[in-house]
Amino acid sequence: MSARxxxxxxxxxxxxxxxALAALTLAGLIAGLLGDGLYDAFAWIGLGxxxxxxxxxxxxx
Amino acid sequence: MPRKAISTGSIRAWAFVHKWTxxxxxxxxxxxxxxxxxxxxHEEIDGWLxxxxxxxxxxxxxxxxxxxxxxxxxxxxxxxxxxxxLSFDTDRPVVNVTTAPQPDSAGSAMHFLSLDRRTGEIxxxxxxxxxxxxxxxLHTDMFLGLPGMLFLGxxxxxxxxxxxxxxxxxxxxxxxxxxxxxRREKRARVRxxxxxxxxxxxxxxxxxxxxxTGTINTLAGPVTDxxxxxxxxxxxxxxxxxRPARAETSVDGAVGLALAAxxxxxxxxxxxxxxxxxxxxxxxxxxxxxxxxxxxxxxPVLIDARTGRLAAVAPMPWYMxxxxxxxxxxxxxxxxLPMKLIWALLDLxxxxxxxxxxxxxxxxxxxxxxxxxxxxx
Numbered sequence: 072m073s074a075r076x077x078x079x080x081x082x083x084x085x086x087x088x089x090x091a092l093a094a095l096t097l098a099g100l101i102a103g104l105l106g107d108g109l110y111d112a113f114a115w116i117g118l119g120x121x122x123x124x125x126x127x128x129x130x131x132x
Numbered sequence: 133m134p135r136k137a138i139s140t141g142s143i144r145a146w147a148f149v150h151k152w153t154x155x156x157x158x159x160x161x162x163x164x165x166x167x168x169x170x171x172x173x174h175e176e177i178d179g180w181l182x183x184x185x186x187x188x189x190x191x192x193x194x195x196x197x198x199x200x201x202x203x204x205x206x207x208x209x210x211x212x213x214x215x216x217x218l219s220f221d222t223d224r225p226v227v228n229v230t231t232a233p234q235p236d237s238a239g240s241a242m243h244f245l246s247l248d249r250r251t252g253e254i255x256x257x258x259x260x261x262x263x264x265x266x267x268x269x270l271h272t273d274m275f276l277g278l279p280g281m282l283f284l285g286x287x288x289x290x291x292x293x294x295x296x297x298x299x300x301x302x303x304x305x306x307x308x309x310x311x312x313x314x315r316r317e318k319r320a321r322v323r324x325x326x327x328x329x330x331x332x333x334x335x336x337x338x339x340x341x342x343x344x345t346g347t348i349n350t351l352a353g354p355v356t357d358x359x360x361x362x363x364x365x366x367x368x369x370x371x372x373x374x375r376p377a378r379a380e381t382s383v384d385g386a387v388g389l390a391l392a393a394x395x396x397x398x399x400x401x402x403x404x405x406x407x408x409x410x411x412x413x414x415x416x417x418x419x420x421x422x423x424x425x426x427x428x429x430x431x432p433v434l435i436d437a438r439t440g441r442l443a444a445v446a447p448m449p450w451y452m453x454x455x456x457x458x459x460x461x462x463x464x465x466x467x468x469l470p471m472k473l474i475w476a477l478l479d480l481x482x483x484x485x486x487x488x489x490x491x492x493x494x495x496x497x498x499x500x501x502x503x504x505x506x507x508x509x
Contacts, residue, residue: 079307086303088311089333096337103467104460106424111467118474121334125481128312128330 092121150297157290165483167271196249199383206245219401225249235406285350291343328488331481338478345458364411376412377405381440389442390417390433405437
């Protein structure tokens, strides 16, 4: 195994974060439909976390 | 543990799907994202462009006029017309009446009046045909009516396919890279691939839901027609051969009967005989739930237009419920202003995904590869 070429990881490893974000988004979308107040707050979090993840990746050196 | 990598052949096939579904829909999706951005805030923008004049100040608990009296006033403003719809504002004592020469008149021939339920005063109408109306028209059907709408619905399906094929390609592409890798030291093409991948994969669920609910919304007309044929036609069978009814019965009576049949709900609108949301022989009183969880779902109660008797409580079938739920999920208007702001940011990110995808197709990537291949040979 050379240092230049990192090892392949499995599809599950590649997709772990994307699937978690997708699940969070879906939960947020549905929560907003179920009620107001706390439900809406959960919706903002569910939809906002993917945005925060993008911002973090962008700001990372 | 053995890791089964996706074969080169199937990567090629998925890349083909991703390339062509994206290429066909990108121009339209860009238009939808750009026009959709201001539409997210249409309520705020409308209120800001033309402020809604406040209602006359009257003491709390001022009695309301009957719906029949209000309807008579609206009809007097447009003599010879018939009522099509009567709807209730949720935040103020106002009803909105739509009238037209015939129940099946075109939208352009319809008149829309708002009336104060306490005084019967006809409220000044907001000006029509503003920039927001144009954007909405462009966004829904590109001024092409039903064919334009269905075409955009098909673009939504292609967009969904592009997302799914993009996720499949993401797996082998990212197999040696950590999540969120942005290789800034590399050439422009690599940087844009990384941006495209990061934004595409983080927004995938939102884009999929907004895209597919958009497609469902383009089917609203045909699905409503189907519902009418499927559920309302049976209720009209006893009237076979009779001329379409005019509403002779009291609207107040109809709404009262409907509320008695479905306690705990509130009326959202009344559809008069012959319109898209009723049969030729009934008044359809559409009730909505009174809680946030149930307010999106409607239950029509049908009242015989001649006798005023309760004909049926006709809960919406699954496909109409799906249609009703697709609206908020597409518009993003069900979680207050913070949700709208998030919707707008996700929309902007989707624009970047589309534009970077287009760039990657146009950018001279093949040339470099070709040169490399040439050297190897």
